[in-house]
Amino acid sequence: MQYNFSNFKAELKRAEEFLGKEYSQLNIGRASPMVLDGVSVESYGSYVPLKNVASVSIEDPKTLRVSPWDKSQIKGVEKAIAGANLGLSVVVDDSGIRVIFPQLTTETRQTLVKVLKEKLEEQRITVRKERERVWDDVQAKEKEGKITEDEKFRAKEELQKIIDEANRNLEAHFTRKEKEVMG
Numbered sequence: 001m002q003y004n005f006s007n008f009k010a011e012l013k014r015a016e017e018f019l020g021k022e023y024s025q026l027n028i029g030r031a032s033p034m035v036l037d038g039v040s041v042e043s044y045g046s047y048v049p050l051k052n053v054a055s056v057s058i059e060d061p062k063t064l065r066v067s068p069w070d071k072s073q074i075k076g077v078e079k080a081i082a083g084a085n086l087g088l089s090v091v092v093d094d095s096g097i098r099v100i101f102p103q104l105t106t107e108t109r110q111t112l113v114k115v116l117k118e119k120l121e122e123q124r125i126t127v128r129k130e131r132e133r134v135w136d137d138v139q140a141k142e143k144e145g146k147i148t149e150d151e152k153f154r155a156k157e158e159l160q161k162i163i164d165e166a167n168r169n170l171e172a173h174f175t176r177k178e179k180e181v182m183g
Helices: 006-024 071-083 106-143 149-182
Strands: 040-043 046-049 054-060 063-068 089-093 096-100
Touching (some): 006 106, 006 149, 040 071, 054 096, 063 071, 071 096, 106 149
Antiparallel strands (some): 040 046, 054 063, 063 096, 089 096
């Protein structure tokens, strides 16, 4: 009987997708509506995601247009975006809110790369934890007699190949985003 790695591969895929989503939400000096995905707005007594109370569109490469569906919510939306500490300028005008992405300085770019590395390391830790969980399971199956010692070592080799591939994918995400940030 061979060990089934399908759940493990699915967990690694989720970690990779999570890293991609985290990277897409970072302000890298270009207008991207995804930067505002984590912003919650107080609307009628409860906090809801910004996309539930307003439309977000790209006005130009450095500016987003946020148009609340209920004009009485403009102040709340402005406060939520400013309070999210995204390093963006918020300007209210007659048709909604303009969110301006500032030009990145060398120092800001270096800080962003540090954040990228931190997020990469968080996902590497997730991968290591998953590896430990699967390896413990493989060893337990061997002790129970469900797999042989040879199958255990084959599983260990396969596990390492999968881990190496996952780490290469995470590193590729990081490298792409680092090039994007550094220009």
